[in-house]
Amino acid sequence: MTTAGGTAMIDLLESIRSKNAGPFTVCVDLFFKDRAAYDHAVDSGAINPEAVGALYRVDPAAVRVVEFVPALAVKVSMPRLVPGGAPGDRDVAGGQQFVPLLELTI
């Protein structure tokens, strides 16, 4: 769906998932529907550390965004709020932490 504000992320995606990469980092993998959707998202520059930092309330300096063409994917990583499974954790494996990225408009 294209609106005045751009395309909703969910309309460009084949799949999205999140998971820990070790106990101190959580990653979101965004898999795009096709090369056009991938290019549209990557070329727009919308997925960047500042935007991710604002969505997750994380210091952009701690956010990494890596593009990975073979899987038409973009990988976003950031520090966890607490180490995986430590007291205060809410999502030990990090499996639901992708959701804020769906808020992004391309």
Added chain:
Amino acid sequence: MTDVPDDATLSYLSIGSVGTGFGEGSLQRGLSRGIDFIGADAGSVDGGPASLAGGPPSWSDAAYERDLSLLVRGSRQAEVPLLVGSCGLSGRDWGVDYFAEMARRTAKEHGLRFTMARVYTEIPADVVATALHEGRLHPLTPAPHYDEEVIRRSIRIVGVMGVEPFQAALEGGADVVLAGRTTDAAIFAAIPLARGFDPGLAWHAGKIAECGTASAEPRRRLDVLSVTMEPESFVVEPLADDIRCTPFSVAAHQLHEVADPVTMVEPGWTTDLSQATYDPASDRSVRVAGSVAQKTPYTVKLEGAESAGFQRMFMFSVRDPTVLAHLDQWAAGIQDDIAIRCREILGDGALEQCQVHVRTYGKDGTMGPREPVPTFEGHEAFFLVDVLAPTPALCETVTSVIWYAYLHAKGPAWRGSSTVAWPFTRFVHDLGEVPRFNVHHVIEVDDPLSLFRIEYEEVG
């Protein structure tokens, strides 16, 4: 970098994860093709530090024994080595002994004889402290503060081993190697590297293989993956008929559990995957080429856990629409009662020694401060509250005070008192002493074997 003849091949099988199962038919199909070894990963830190700190592994005795027994028997049937990494989930020494006992039982029940190596990866605090003082301990990003005091208070520290202990155990005559904490890819890279296959391909294939058919589609239960190394490429193929590897499914697996999908850092090696290619080798197998590895100074990652304190929890739900309409106010209204009652029982400052974690499902229970919709929505809310305290007695008292405050928290609309709903007759649940991971560092070593201990035994 390849050090093998042009027509050399080496094949192996990877099952997904010991304890989560795989098809016996898939294993047999793989064995019948003629293979060089079987590899199996059993570890994960995704469930947190409980297992490393001394808790049980993820699955039942029966589930582990079914899988391990099939693997041991398969390895003996084909007369090829079996390499198992991260025994018992966390790879602590107990897990190696736990798997070893199952392997001995399998040997006895099926009349098998073999040489087994147990590789232990727990590292004494003294060894880590010495490395710290010698400047051989380096933080990864992000890393918690780590000093001698933290090292000394750790419940347990393991080193995540690379390929060398597997290779040493095989040179020592082992048919079955049961290892403590291991990098996932090292289980599968050890033999291809020892046989002279290209290191970039050996490591990359190990990464793709580590979760069995997680690199195939559609994603179903994990099953057996076949990997064939050749001098200039490798081919991966699932052994169950109803799934297949595609260039997309294989490349997508490269993103699994890593922050960087194109740079693979392993003990003693870094592999650049940025030029790798993924092409169909058939309608269900994929050929991968182009990964390039370089030797690096040898480092071993540490995993360690310490006590975070004592924890109790309770849960309840709210269905009253008049409370739900003012949920934050309602919860805030009990804070004074909690503080007063804790002071009455425990004196000043006791409550302040505790951490109280309130998760409000329906509002921000899953995401906490990262929730993009931090307002309550829905017709019922579920609360999960826990208290972390420095002693069991303090934890018991503070948790019961907070529980009671929520129990009869005054609703904003009605006269008189109300009561929340909870599902179990026991309302406070003691979680005991709970751990947290406390290290994200590597230790620099000259000898890749120096931190690990290999013990051999004749089984059967």
